[in-house]
């Protein structure tokens with residue numbers, strides 16, 4: 001595949017009459033992770049860039065981002081990079097930062113990056129940045145999760161807010177991950193919209209023989225996508241984003257847009273979905 005593909009913006013009408021393949025090619029991002037490669041999608045909604053970076057024996061330096069028209073990946077951008085694999089490191093301007101599973105680094109605008117460590121699997125999300133905020137590592141063990149319980153047992157999960165504007169600064173990128181509790185299947189219940197942001201979900205730790213049924217679309221006009229491990233779904237501002245897995249799973253969520261107010265959402269009762 002081309003290393004950075006382009007995803008143009010879409011309208012809510014885009015889903016009307018769309019075939020399964022049309023829906024998938026517009027909203028699902030497959031094949032992000034391949035050893036020795038930097039692969040991703042340049043999403044015109046809020047100019048988000050998502051990519052997989054999987055080091056082999058050598059350091060992997062991002063390339064193939066000519067679509068941005070910049071000399072370096074983060075010339076005008078900030079990024080969050082989370083490790084979804086074994087131990088590895090992200091090298092920022094020559095300094096290596098070690099990241100274990102679900103550890104994240106925020107990299108401020110203007111830095112040069114590389115990833116290191118065979119067995120690591122990095123997922124990068126980037127948004128345009130108006131200034132340079134300090135690069136910092138956020139270890140999974142340092143993040144106090146929001147515990148969402150569900151007495152009926154279907155949607156209990158832990159939500160880890162990692163880059164979210166509630167602590168250290170970020171220009172517009174917000175990022176974190178959510179882990180389903182055993183025997184729970186539903187994420188993002190009840191669903192919501194972010195009228196002022198775009199969100200991307202990257203499903204991870206999905207067993208090879210399992211899938212997540214991800215629901216999208218306007219609340220009154222929903223569709224579903226069948227999503228495998230390591231695949232991402234784009235949720236434009238008009239789309240709900242929720243899913244149920246056939247086995248335990250986690251997902252990385254990331255947003256960019258008008259503000260960094262995590263609570264700036266419009267909830268939708270499930271009883272109103274169509």
Ligand SMILES: O=C[C@H](O)[C@@H](O)CC(=O)C(=O)O
Nearest residue numbers: 157159178187188189253265
């Ligand atoms: O606005 C928030 C994002 O959609 C996610 O943080 C929601 C989520 O992880 C969940 O409820 O499971």
